[in-house]
Amino acid sequence: MDKTTTEESAVYSPEERFAVIEACLFAAGHPLTYAKLGEVLGISPAECADTVEKMAVIYNNGEFPRGILLVRFPDSCQLCTKEAYGAEIKQALGIRRGGKLSASLLETLAVIAYNQPVTRTFVDTVRGVDSGYAVNALLEKNLIEPCGRLDAPGRPTLYRTTTDFLRVFGLGALEELPAVRLKTDSGENIGPTLSGTSTWLLLCLFSCFGIEFTADNFICEPLLRKDETSLEVSINNGKASYEISISKPLGFRRTASGVKVEADGKAVEGTKIPVFDDGKTHSVKISFS
Secondary structure, eight states, rough: OOEEEEOOEEEHHHHHHHHHHHHHHHHHOEEHHHHHHHHHHTSSSSHHHHHHHHHHHTTOOOOOOSEEEEEOOOEEEEEEEEEEHHHHHHHHHHHHOOOOOOOHHHHHHHHHHHOSSBOOOHHHHTSOOOOOHHHHHHTTTTTTTEEOHHHHHHHOOOEOOOEEEHHTTTTTTGGSEEEEEEEEEEOOEEOOOSSSOOOOHHHHHHHTTTTOOOSSSEEEOOOTHHHHHHHHEEOOOOOEEEEEEOOOOSSOGGGOOOOEEEEEEOSSSTEEEEEESSEEEEEEEEEOO
16 A cells, blocks of 8 residues: 555545545445545545545446446435346345335425425425325435424424435435426415426426326326416426416316317327427417316
8 A cells, every 4th residue: 555654644545545435435334424534534524525526427437337326415425226226136135125105205205305495284285185194204214304493373394305315316415306397376386496307206296296207208187276277387307398388277177078288389189298309498288178
């Protein structure tokens, strides 16, 4: 080894820094802060974060397939297995249960992720059903956490996502969540507009509103509360943008009972809308009879 050792500290070469960080992360099995790793290496947290960023370029390079990823968070990092090899890992370790989140948990988590901090009442309103069980289950799994109370009568608890949420979904920060903006006829915005590409977390949020993506098209079968008459949805999947305008009379309506769909002014058969790859913005209108 070419590191220089003194009585008080050791000076590591760039290559040895990589090796030390890799060994610590592998042994830990959970995120380690840049402050702790920097303490081990005798460097500042900022310098450690810069070193990890360089490591991530090597680890996450698609040209050299690996079974693990180096995931970076704002204040920490972790080595994780790739989701693509989940089946092989379960087989090797004899894991029978998949550990996947149910549809209700995913929907609840998506609503919280895109609107945090939020109250349980807000989640109930967006989903249209009681979300008490889902919120408690997500708390137990440490995917969400309390983060204060809303300054309103009763002072309801506010919830936000955790660092474990970022780790589980392979995100470095909340800013990496994909793009979505929803606006109801009351003017209420449900979810910020962010940059990125569609992921299955985003699709779970869309499922709350009856929007389902496939390889060649996306299916719109909107779910609006009976007192709502319109909903506007803005989608950016990284390849094109869609401005979706949905209108209906008061009361419950289903697509099976009659709906008119237009994409860029042209009638669409059924509710399947083509997926474009031209970087442009496309207009979609859905009208219930």
